[in-house]
């Protein structure tokens with residue numbers, strides 16, 4: 001009888017680890033493709049999102065089914081920042097880890113040129129009131145679908161999930177959202193918070209706070225470049241610090257120049273998983289510069305070069321042909337932070353060129 005009781009209690013304990021499943025209606029955004037019309041069960045909360053494709057020049061096929069949600073943002077018209085919501089089957093559970101996946105793409109094709117980087121933001125709220133940013137994607141740069149692990153902890157029992165497009169860099173951007181999974185609530189036996197990343201003498205120092213840490217807890221540090229796929233950078237085991245809140249750390253000793261995104265993937269001793277919010281870090285090269293992007297590429301006549309500078313400085317921009325011969329050079333004064341430079345390639349022969357600034361070398365195609 002005593003053994004039976006022990007087994008029953010264990011079963012109850014483990015059964016309690018898996019939480020409930022929460023769904024949204026029409027998670028694949030299926031509907032009749034239409035401009036300024038949200039798919040069934042989705043409601044526009046800002047602007048007038050579309051059921052895509054093929055409106056406004058968008059041709060990317062759906063990731064799942066035949067249609068998806070298309071959201072645009074024009075920096076010059078703040079009210080154009082589009083968002084749309086769906087209701088959840090049951091309210092979200094405050095203080096509990098919620099996991100799901102979603103497919104996202106930068107559509108790049110709206111009106112042929114709305115191709116700035118963008119960020120997808122997921123809000124929790126009531127009706128169209130956007131109350132808590134539950135999750136933000138890294139900057140999305142490619143017009144291909146990528147599946148993202150979305151993990152969040154609501155602060156309140158929200159009944160709306162709201163997708164919003166946010167400008168990353170550039171002036172116009174367009175976002176595709178498709179193929180949301182069900183949302184699974186998970187109770188981990190470790191609580192992770194305050195994930196931070198800081199550049200320190202050329203390395204990136206990461207730290208987080210854990211409560212309930214156990215020696216079988218695994219913390220996987222993940223990094224993404226250009227906002228796409230995260231890959232594992234390293235893993236550290238728990239230190240058995242128990243219920244007491246303790247800070248853990250990990251250093252990326254060889255970060256890449258430019259902007260990177262980091263997140264913490266925690267696996268508790270029962271195998272339950274959660275992901276921290278994503279943090280963005282910019283590492284400048286020895287000349288104090290960090291490449292953003294060149295758009296468009298291929299280039300017809302003109303392109304925008306986006307460069308970040310650690311401080312205001314005079315910099316030299318060089319243009320090299322495919323054999324590495326310098327065909328143009330120019331001094332430019334850069335402001336601290338983000339700089340947009342216009343590159344004029346009109347009059348250049350078609351071909352491959354390299355844009356060089358400090359340690360940055362970017363390949364561009366002109367004329368095709």
Ligand SMILES: [Ca+2]
Nearest residue numbers: 028064065067
């Ligand atoms: Ca779909």
